[in-house]
Amino acid sequence: MRQRVVRVAVTAVLVALFLLAIPLALAIRSSLYADRRDSLERSALAAAVRVNPDYAAGDPVEMPPPGAGERLGLYDPALRLHAGSGPRSGDAAVRRSLDGVIAHVDSGGELVVAVPVSHDEKVIGVVRASSAVSAVRDDVLVGWAVLLAAAVLALAVGVFVARRQAHALAQPLEELSRHCQAVAAGDLASRAAPSTIAEIDQVARTHNDMLHNLSELLRHERNFTTNASHQLRTPLTGLQLTLEAGLAQDDDRLLRPVLEEALAGTRRLHRTVEEVLRLASAPRPRNQATPHRPVAELLEETDALWHGLFAQDGRRLECSVHDLPADLRVPGAAVAEILGVLLDNARMHGRGSVRVAVRDLEEAVAVDVTDEGVMGEEPARLFARGHTGGAASGTGIGLALARDLAIAVGGRLFLACADPTTFTLLVPVRKERRDMKRPNGDGEMQDGRDGPDR
Incomplete structure (x- = not known):
């Protein structure tokens, strides 16, 4: 967030500088050129006032001293330089000024202003004032340099203010984030502190x-x-x-x-x-042991408990275990409760025969509970607490409880197939490795047993 606030502030400052600096730079250039032309015009007018109408007869002409970087020259109607400095022959500005107007011309790298000298309503000469364009250009560059320095200073101040403001905005949010992390870690007594925002x-x-x-x-x-x-x-x-x-x-x-x-x-x-x-209750530590029982023993108890109930309804219950190791163990209490929920769900909402099959998946065991019904509910809503489907009434808690029990032992419960309805329970297993019979020191065969292997 800090960087985002700084970026926004810097972008705003750059846009403002761009919109202001370019017109201001053009204004500085135009103003400096206009000032130099005005200075040349004043110098030419001051010289034209001092010109004696009899200068053509040989009277001396006293030209005022020109300004810094300027040249002043007096030209007769024949465009010849009579006094001062300038080109020997009058240029376009001098010719235009012979018509009785003040001429402003930029030519040959110079700014030129020509002022007519009149006597008895006749133009008897022209005073020409000029200055090099490079001198004005240098002044423009100096002005632009000052403007650039001001823009950089404004940008630096904007970045400084933006960083301060970003810190003021982000610090309370960071404190609130640390507070939320403490709550997530279990500190429910923690409370967020007030800020200035x-x-x-x-x-x-x-x-x-x-x-x-x-x-x-x-x-x-x-x-x-x-x-x-x-x-x-x-x-x-x-x-x-x-x-x-x-x-x-x-x-x-x-x-x-x-x-x-x-x-x-x-x-x-x-x-x-x-x-x-x-x-x-509160979540148990992960390393806390969970009582495990053999899968075959668990299915025998499940069949004995539910066989009679399905038989009363005229339905058949099959519990099959094919090629499962005898030492295959699962969390007994949780799996028994989950199977009870799934079988009760099949009895209340399913139809036809019900089959419980167990598959060994090496690191886990899969228990499939299948009936001959068709699941018409959306799979996402099946395990929603309080939702019940089908014609039979219910509280909508059983499947949600079964899912929570599966998660509590590190497993997963899901609808594997909708037609026929098949729920699959995946739970981690624990196997006890049993060694082959090996001879003891007396030459007799004995059983060797290793510890449990997760």
Whole structure:
């Protein structure tokens, strides 16, 4: 911004100088030439007054001393030089002046002024005054040099003022930028300081008001997260303990499966609450470990949980794992929640059979959830929070939550195909390398296992 302000100011000064200096330079030239012609005319008139009408009869002519750089000469009607200095024969200015007019002529590198000498209404001679054009040209160059020096001084003053003004304008904006960087780094208590510029102060006040409202909103959200954590975890823990106690005391074969299923459901609900609260809390450090689980085990649990629900609707659920390493692990809680959202979305908004397929992509794993429906919504709106499509009702939170969970574990969730509807989840994997069986010191075969490899 500083350079831009300086450039604008310098451009304005240059345009002003250009518009003023050129006419002024022409005016200086014209004025100096006019002044020299006036000086020559005054000298010629002063000499013409002193000419005696009887000079042709031999009376001496007393010519006044010429000015600096000037020549004065008296010519008779025959165009001969009678007194003073000048060309021996009268030139065009002298001939024109014999008609009784004052002549101004530029010829032969000289400025010439001829004044007629009259007696009894007759022209009896001509006084010629001349000066070299080079002398006037030197004066013009000196005037132009002074004008150029004034223009350079004006430009220097303009640059100095522009730099000062650029500093005055840019410094508050730079301070506001540093303040915004501090806020972006997490310092929500920082506030922009006032400056001497009203417009920038208005922006700073608006920014401070926005930051205050944002801080209050974040505080309310943190309080809600803390309250929800306390109010949800405690009842769930109590319910789990009650169900576990009931399982330990009740030997009824008919009631026991129901209690076991209810206990498994509360545990899943507890994991869901933990994952949602973790997502809503402050971002975790990147090096913080995330619990990983084998992909095959995760899909078995997903199939056991959702198979019966799809069967009740007369639909089929297939979970297939082809040629996946047994040591392939993914973030268990997050992937389980995302699969739950995608399968619930397929059950509510899709149709036909649903297939969950896992593909190994070396550094990542791709999980495709496909049903036989056709997605008519725009892909950009699918993951918008609060947007729900299809005939079935919904809150419009599921896909948005699933996308946030995928991003939280370094993955990505997107619509891979609209017909048939296919959602693809990409998540990073962790593999545990297992060595081939090798003989130990006693000649027996033993398994060797390396540490986990990200």
